[in-house]
Amino acid sequence: MKFTKMHGIGNDYVYVNCFKETVKDPSAVAKFVSDRHFGIGSDGLILIKPSDIADCEMDMYNLDGSQGAMCGNGIRCVAKYAYDYGIVNKTSISVATKSGVKYLDLSIRDGKVSMVKVNMGAPILQASLIPVVSEDEQVIDAPIEVNGQTYRFTAVSMGNPHAIVYMDDVDGLDIEKIGPSFESHVNFPDRVNTEFVRVIDRHTVQMRVWERGSGETLACGTGACAVAVSSILNGLVDRNQPVTVKLLGGDLNIFWDESDDQVYMTGPATTVFDGEIDLGFLGE
Template sequence: MKFTKMQGIGNDYVYVNCFEETVKDPAAVARYVSDRHFGIGSDGLILIKPSDIADCEMDMYNLDGSQGAMCGNGIRCVAKYVYDYGIVKKENISVSTKSGIKYLDLTVRDGKVALVRVNMGSPVLTASQIPVVSSTEEMINAPLKVNGETYYITAVSMGNPHAIVYMTDVDHLDIGEIGPYFENHMAFPDRVNTEFVEVLDDHTLKMRVWERGSGETLACGTGACAVAVASILNGHVDGEKPVTVKLLGGDLEIFWDRQENLVYMTGPAATVFDGEIDLSFLE
């Protein structure tokens, strides 16, 4: 199988061009290639497929083999791949995902995509649609007992369910200890991505993320969008200006257009290397 390793601010995936390749068991392939010791090493697998309703389709799998609905960093790399490799030679493209069609604007430098602005769609705040089990229609700064301690969370879906928690120091958080308790909490029937957020000023946030099915990752695009929305709703940042979200792998710029109720994410995408791997033993 031919593949390309790509990353968006450290959120790395193995990408396969399914215009040319066929992946028979993507869940098993995702588990194998994601292993950083015995495989290629990644946060998961993304298949780039033909689409009847968009320029291409993104089909993503987490490192544990579970299928994901949407990945903000991953979709920027999909846009870079289809442009740089000549599949879709346009600077405004559409990508079909499990959470709907996303529209992307590409910044091209020296014939290659450098930055991608993604229309991530409208945030979902209704608890039952996220989904999160709640006695209220929305969960904004709502108490939740996790592993014996009460946290105040804001629940947002950007195609994936997110729980946002604010704290004064995210650098020294033992995220490997607390993350799984959030991910598998009974309040989240589809599990949840959890963002632990420190407010730096009225337009800058720092976050770490524990992603369902992947553990801590260097970045999460849908998570950064959810964090910006939650921070505006909680009055932590100025909602009239773009918000800079600082992740372990780099920065993303997020703008929630309240009139359109659309969230826009801008960030880089990079190709790491191309390769070929023998998967015959999986058949």
Template structure:
């Protein structure tokens, strides 16, 4: 299987050209290639496929083999891949995901994509649509008990579910302990991605993220979008913010008039390679 290792702010995935490669069991392949000791090492697997409703399809799997609806960092890398590897010569493309069709603007420098702006669509705030077990029309600054500690969460879906939790200190927090308590909490029927956020000022936020199925990652694009939306809902920030992640910064804007969230950030190719997957029960 030929592949390309790419990352968006350190949120790394193994990318496979679905126009050329046929993966019979992508869930198992995702677990195999994601292993950082015995595989390639990644936060998951992303297949770039033909689509009947958009220019391309992004088929995403987490490191544990579970299917993911959407990945903001991943979709920027998809845009870079299809342009840099000659699958398109367009700088405006559409990508089908389980979280809906996303529209991307590509900034090209020296013949390669350097920056991608993604129209992430409208945030979903109804609890039953995120989904979060809660009453009312929105989950904003609502108490939740995890591991005998009470936190306050705000729920947002950006095509995948997020719980945003504000904390005074996130750099020294035990995310390996706290993250799973949220991911597997009974109030989240489909599990949850959790962003632990420190407020810096009305234009800047700092966050760490625990992604369902992958654990802590260096960055999460949909998570950064959820944080921006949650921060506006909580009256903390303006509509345009910089979100600082472990892997770098993302620029996020929630255009309230259009009810659209826009994410702008880089995408990076690490290397191309080939790996034998026939020994684990599947192949081209």
């Protein structure tokens, strides 16, 4: 199987061009290639497929083999791959995902994509659709008990569920302990991605993320979008202004245009290397 290793501010995936390749058991392949000791090393596997409704389709799998709905950093890399490797020859493209068709604008430098702006769509705030168990229609600054301690969280979906928790210190957080407890909490029937956030000023926040199925990652694009929306809903940053979200892998620029209820994410996409791996033992 030929592949390309790519990352969006450290959120790395193995990408396969399914215009040319066939992956029979993507869950098993995802678990194998993601292993950082015995495989290639990544946060998961993303297949770039033909689509009847868009320029291409993104089919993603987490490192535990579970299928994901959407990945903001991943879709920027899909767009870069599609342009750089000749699937498309235009700078405004569409990508089909399990969370609907997303539209992307590409910035080109020296013939290659350097930055990608993604229309991530409208945030989902209705509790039953996120989904999160709640008697309220929206969950904003609500209490939740995790590991015997009460936290306050805001729930947002960007095609996948997010719980945003604000705190004074995210650097010292024992995320390996608290992250799994949030992910599998009974209030989140489909599990949840959890963002632990420190507000720096009225237009800048810092976050760490525990992603369902992957653990802590260096970046999460949908999470950064959810954090920006949550921070506006909680009155922690200015409305109608871009929010800089600082992640372990770098910064993302997020703008929630409330006039059309669309969230726009801008950030880099990077190709690491191309390779080929024998998956014969998996039956591939």
